Amino acid sequence: MSVSNEPTLKPERPFFSSGPTAKFPGWSxxxxxxxxxxxxxxxxxxxxxxxxxxxxxxxxxxxxxxxxxxxxxxxxxxxxxxxxxxxxxxxxxxxxxxxxxxxxxxxxxxxxxxxxxxxxxxxxxxxxxxxxxxxxxxxxxxxxxxxxxxxxxxxxxxxxxxxxxxxxxxxxxxxxxxxxxxxxxxxxxxxxxxxxxxxxxxxxxxxxxxxxxxxxxxxxxxxxxxxxxxxxxxxxxxxxxxxxxxxxxxxxxxxxxxxxxxxxxSIGGRQAMFERANENARILEAWIEATPWISNMVSDPAKRTNTGVCMVFGGDWYESLSDEDKAGVPKKIVSMLEERGVGYDFNGYRDAPPSLRIWCGGTVDAEDVKRLLPWIEWAFEEVKASHAN
The missing domain is CATH 3.40.640.10 (Type I PLP-dependent aspartate aminotransferase-like (Major domain))
Known part of the structure; x- marks a missing residue:
């Protein structure tokens, strides 16, 4: 049973893989x-x-x-x-x-x-x-x-x-x-x-x-x-x-x-690409800072990427899980959002700690990053509720 209201606004282009990454806006x-x-x-x-x-x-x-x-x-x-x-x-x-x-x-x-x-x-x-x-x-x-x-x-x-x-x-x-x-x-x-x-x-x-x-x-x-x-x-x-x-x-x-x-x-060359990636990463980082159960895998802000941003989970509930259940949290979130056409391929790398990895490179639109984040919050609460039941 759902414990929270499912968001309604989805990313226009739900492509957040770290490679191959999203095509440029308007690609066909x-x-x-x-x-x-x-x-x-x-x-x-x-x-x-x-x-x-x-x-x-x-x-x-x-x-x-x-x-x-x-x-x-x-x-x-x-x-x-x-x-x-x-x-x-x-x-x-x-x-x-x-x-x-x-x-x-x-x-x-x-x-x-x-x-x-x-x-x-x-x-x-x-x-x-x-x-x-x-x-x-x-x-x-x-x-x-x-x-x-x-x-x-x-x-x-x-x-x-x-x-x-x-x-x-x-x-x-x-x-x-x-x-x-x-x-x-x-x-x-x-x-x-x-x-x-x-x-x-x-x-x-x-x-x-x-x-x-x-x-x-x-x-x-x-x-x-x-x-x-x-x-x-x-x-x-x-x-x-x-x-x-x-x-x-x-x-x-x-x-x-x-x-x-x-x-x-056509959009201004590499400087425009830098700016798009920086803005996407800024949006994501602000959300990470405001979300108590997730953090950037990189503790030093000077060493954080503006492309494949990696996030790990924390908090009392998550830390109470077994290692197997911890590994399942990001997988379940990604699976739920993929089924709904909200976001594709943003699970952490297979050899990395259990995590989410959202691509912020210049071919991704900032609005799509913004729209993805409430869905992650919703999916996390759903996974958390499923464990409680």
Whole structure:
């Protein structure tokens, strides 16, 4: 039996997944250009559309002119692992992690690359390790924004200008929502299906001149799969960064990404995207602060994301539950709201503590965030009442 009045106003677009994320407002299939479909990606039009996606990404992100921007297979994972496999080895390395995906990069470094001089620097969900402890001559792999914990780096002060080590930055849930400090970043990766809400399976790799020099001067001890081979004749393969992808991309996915980029440009570019994400996160944070039975997974406000905000439960009633029942609370809330078409896919990540994770990136409308919150309150009271019965 219901114990509270069910809200009536639903989000217009109930898409709150942290990846693939919501399409941009007004998205529809008829907004995608189709001239490239059914054509070879090596054709004039195919290469031109891939190059346009690269150029528009560079423009919107403010990437320096002497950096290279390329499209790689296998989403952010493929791009990040390509950077690790082609660049790590000649200097000591630190892999810093504070959530699930960062820990995958640690496992890559330990079990696959078996780096000889490696430091794994990790922290629990909601925290960030002491990044200032990383030596400046170490190569470093880090995740700018913890996709599954909601913890982001507050700044790049721990990276000195002119440091000898290369920096490999997994920026997939940060880029287009948070400004990148390009002079301190050597390899930056992201996927189309995160902040831009585009289709998955394609990743972007952005290389600084220092990264290019490392790749050209260094041949790893391990064999490189074809998908990771960035050199041709001992030099960086410029074609990869001009639309000649290593393997066959989806031109339909490319057109979808281009449509998202053009939308972002039309509303004011990355600054407008930053503002939309900040406003969404502000609305959500104000609600968290006013709600006694929920809190941000990240205790330090300076380290809280403006994209995938993660929330954990508390209060006397919740703490009285068994671990199994605690884990069931967010799952039940998400299930109830999905059944009603109110909100989709906002449960916490499977390896994270029991939680809710609401995407606040720029493709989400603030009004939809506002409309979701009363429904969460209602569902929580319903779950609580069901336990009492």
């Amino acid at each position: 299939l008829d907004k995608l250009k189709t001239e490239s479909l059914g054509r070879s990606h090596r054709s004039k039009i195919g290469k031109a559309r891939l190059k346009y996606a690269i150029d528009l990404s560079r423009e919107l992100l403010g990437v320096p002119d002497d950096y290279l921007v390329g499209i790689l297979p296998a989403s952010d994972t493929g791009a990040l692992e390509c950077a690790m496999w082609t660049m790590l080895g000649p200097q000591p390395a630190t892999v810093a992690a504070w959530e699930s995906f960062g820990n995958v990069w640690i496992q890559d470094a330990v079990k696959q690359l078996k780096l000889k001089n490696l430091t794994a620097l990790d922290a629990d969900y909601g925290e960030i390790p002491d990044l200032a402890s990383i030596p400046q001559d170490n190569d470093v792999v880090f995740t700018w924004n913890g996709t599954t914990s909601g913890a982001r780096i507050p700044n790049t002060d721990w990276l000195e200008s002119g440091r000898s080590g290369v920096t490999i930055n997994d920026a997939t849930s940060a880029i287009f929502a948070q400004e990148m400090d390009w002079p301190k970043l050597d390899a930056t990766t992201y996927s189309w299906q995160k902040v831009m809400g585009s289709e998955a399976q394609h990743g972007m790799l952005i290389l600084s001149p220092k990264a290019i020099e490392r790749i050209e001067s260094y041949d790893p001890d391990w064999p490189l799969p074809k998908l990771f081979r960035l050199k041709k004749g001992g030099k960086i393969n410029q074609g990869i960064f001009e639309g000649a992808t290593i393997n066959t991309p989806s031109l339909l996915a490319t057109e979808d990404y281009i449509a998202a980029l053009e939308w972002a440009k």
